[in-house]
Amino acid sequence: MISQSGRSALNFNGDLVQKIFTSFNNKDSGQLKNELSGDFGVNVRYNFTDTGISTISNYICGHMHYEKYYEVNGINHIILNCSALMGKKHGLTTDYNKKWDRRYNEISELAGYFININPDKMLLQIFGYGAATRFVSFEI
Structure with a gap:
């Protein structure tokens, strides 16, 4: 949605979505x-002046062909990989995906995730398999 620097990372309106998330967290009203x-x-x-204690703490995005985690205005941006098996030497393979030894019809071909929200510990946990980081945890 937005880059680590806070600029729009989409063709249209990524920065506006971030702004509405931030306005929600700040309990603002406006246009x-x-x-x-x-x-x-x-x-x-x-x-958003009457939203109580609700806040937006995490934004999860997939299909970016890499993984990245950063925070902008108190919101964790979690970018997850996707399957793009073209080979380490293929020109369109991202640097991130070149590090995985991916093979057709094996678990390494995929990039998959299970997401667990643990409200008792106030954690969002991501468990990856295949061409994905095995475990990442975020405070919510």
């Missing part, structure tokens, strides 16, 4: 607007 028209045009009023 979100851009200069686009059509499907990507945004002009919406919001009021």
Whole structure:
């Protein structure tokens, strides 16, 4: 959605989604607007002044062909890998995926995740298999 520096990482509106998440966490009210028209045009009023103790703590995204974890404005951005088995020497294979010895019809071909939310310990846990980091944990 957004980069580690806070800039939009999508073609359209990634920064606006981050802004609405931050406004929700800050219990703000206001208007979100851009200069686009059509499907990507945004002009919406919001009021999060009565959302109680609810907050957005994590944003999880897949299909980026790498893994990365960073925080922007108190929100963890968790980017997960996907399967893209083209081989270590293929020009479109990301540097991240080149480190995995991936083989067709084996578990290494996949990049998969199980996500566990543990409210008692206030943790979001990610368990990976195949071409994925085996375990990552975040405070929620």
